[in-house]
């Protein structure tokens with residue numbers, strides 16, 4: 001199994017894997033061309049990446065997407081791909097619920113940094129229930145492994161490679177958000193070294209935000 005940066009030929013497979021595997025999220029309700037364009041755009045923006053795991057036949061059997069700054073990634077994706085993205089979901093825009101969820105999803109990326117009071121609240125041990133989002137701005141956006149390939153360490157390897165990308169981009173900690181009732185994801189992230197930081201409501205669902213600290217890679221010239 002080989003992990004590599006996603007290229008043109010991988011985005012449709014990544015979109016299919018997303019739709020088949022991440023069934024609880026809002027994005028998987030949108031058409032495959034929308035998802036494929038979204039991942040293509042994320043992969044092409046500086047500061048974000050899509051990595052794919054390829055099996056022995058070079059088929060995509062897993063992927064992970066991450067961004068150094070989610071807010072800046074959303075802006076770049078919108079500027080780069082607004083027309084195709086809107087085109088693919090035109091019929092969906094007749095639904096008020098879909099429009100509301102799209103706005104909430106986009107707004108998530110631009111949400112303000114947490115206030116000083118909120119930071120103080122989060123100094124207690126254990127997660128706290130808050131209604132706004134907070135730093136770090138770096139995030140694992142999505143990860144999936146084909147159902148036939150799970151339990152073989154592919155997910156963990158994708159996380160390791162994403163962390164290499166983050167470290168090369170000066171990221172010292174990043175987050176990931178899960179549905180609090182999604183036991184498999186919650187166990188997976190705990191086994192990959194994340195700690196539960198806080199819980200909040202999104203689209204009416206209770207969400208877990210996990211954090212993980214990583215070491216920034218120091219360039220040779222920067223060493224003392």
Ligand SMILES: CC(C)(COP(=O)(O)OP(=O)(O)OC[C@H]1O[C@@H](n2cnc3c(N)ncnc32)[C@H](O)[C@@H]1OP(=O)(O)O)[C@@H](O)C(=O)NCCC(=O)NCCS
Pocket residue numbers: 021022141142143144145146149150151152153154155156157178184185187188189191192
């Ligand atoms: C979550 C997911 C990516 C894990 O991929 P994977 O390749 O099966 O995971 P790995 O084999 O690398 O397992 C890594 C660790 O998580 C644990 N783990 C993975 N799946 C688990 C499960 N179903 N139950 C309990 N533990 C599990 C493993 O035991 C392993 O722990 P260890 O290294 O201490 O032994 C995969 O199950 C998946 O694609 N799920 C559907 C999509 C999804 O929910 N994505 C996350 C939300 S975006």
